[in-house]
Amino acid sequence: MKIAPIVGRGLLPFLATLICLPSSGLGADYPSKPIRLIAGYPAGAASDTLARILAERLAQRTGHNVIVDNRPGAAGDVAAELAANSAPDGHTLLLVSTSYGIRPSLTQRLRYDVIKDFTAVSPIASAPLILVVNTSLPVQSVPDLIKHARAKPGQLSYASSGTGTSLHLGMELLKIYGGVNIVHVPYKGVPQALVEVMSGQVQMIFSTTSPAIPLIKAGKLRALAVSSAKRSPAAPDVPPISDTFPGFVSDLWWGVAAPSGTQTKVVNILNEAITGVVSAPDIADRLRDLGFSAFTSSPKEFGAFIKAEMVKWAKVAKASGVRLD
Secondary structure, three states: OOOOOOOOOHHHHHHHHHHOOOOOOOOOOOOOOOOEHHHHHHHHHHHHHHHHHHHHEEEEEEOOOOOEOOOHHHHHHHHHHHHHHHOOOOOOOEEEEHHHHHHHOOOOOOOOOOOOOOOEEEEEEOEEEEEOOOOOOOOOOHHHHHHHHHHHOOOOOEEEEOOOHHHHHHHHHHHHHHHHOOOOOOOOHHHHHHHHHHHHHEEEEEEEEEHHHHHHHOOOEEEEOOOOOOOOOOOOOOOOOHHHOOOOOOEEEEEEEEEEEOHHHHHHHHHHHHHHHHOOHHHHHHHHHHOOOOOOHHHHHHHHHHHHHHHHHHHHHHHHHOOOO
C-alpha cells in the first residue's frame, strides 16, 4: 500500500507563508525592544491601573515587555514633557487622559504642545462622572437642582478635587448649560471633597463613580445624574444629564499617544494591538468591573477627538474664567 504524501501542492504555499510570518504577529522590525509607557500618575491611581492592564496584555501581543513608568507631577505635565522629548520610534508612549485636553486652555506654562509634539495612537477607556448631592438638599433630579440653584444664585456650592480638574470643569459646563451660579470650593482630592458634601459643608460634587457609588448605596449621598451620553453600567439606575440638556457629555477618558514623528506604520500597528487588547471580552469585563468602558477608534479619529476636547474645554475655561497662571 502506498502512503500518500502529506504535503500537497495546495499546502506548500501555506507553509511557506507561515514560515515568513514575524513571531510577534505585529511586524518584522517593530517592536525591537521593550516599550516604555509613561504615566503621569502615581502607582495605585485609576489611570495607573488602566496602564498596567494595558501593559500586561500588550506585552503578550508584542512579544516584548511593556514597562509602566510612573512620572506624577504637575497634573501630568512632567510625564508629557518627558514623552515629547523621547525618540519617535514607537518604544516610548504616553498615557493621556482628559486633563491632556484641558491643560492647554488653563495655562501658558506648558513646555510641550499637545498637537505638535504628539501623535494620537489609540483610546483605551472612558468613564462617567456622577453628580451627587447632600441628602438634605431638596432636589431629586437635575431639573430640580437647576430650579433650586436659580432661586438661590450664589448660595449653593460644589466641591471638586482641585482647580482645573475634570471634576471642576465638568461642573462649570453644567453651570453654563443650566445658566446657574453655584460657587466652586476646591479640595485636595475626591475623598476629602466627598466627606465635605456628606457633612453639608458644600451641597454637591461631580465625582468619579468608584468612591461615590458605595456612599450612594449606603444612603449617605443622593445621585442625580451621570455625565455620559447614555446610562452607565456603573450606575444603570441613574439617568444621564443629556436627558435634561441634550448634547451634554463630560466623561473621563484615557488613551495612548506617541512622540510626533513616529512612523504611521508603527502607529497603526500599535492602534491595532491596543484595540485588540481592550476589545477582548475578558479585558472589557475587567474594565467594566472597575467602572470603565472600553473605548476604541482609529488614530485619525482619536486625534480628531482630542482636538474637539481641547476646543470644548477652552470654551468652558473662557466662559467660567478658570485659569491656573
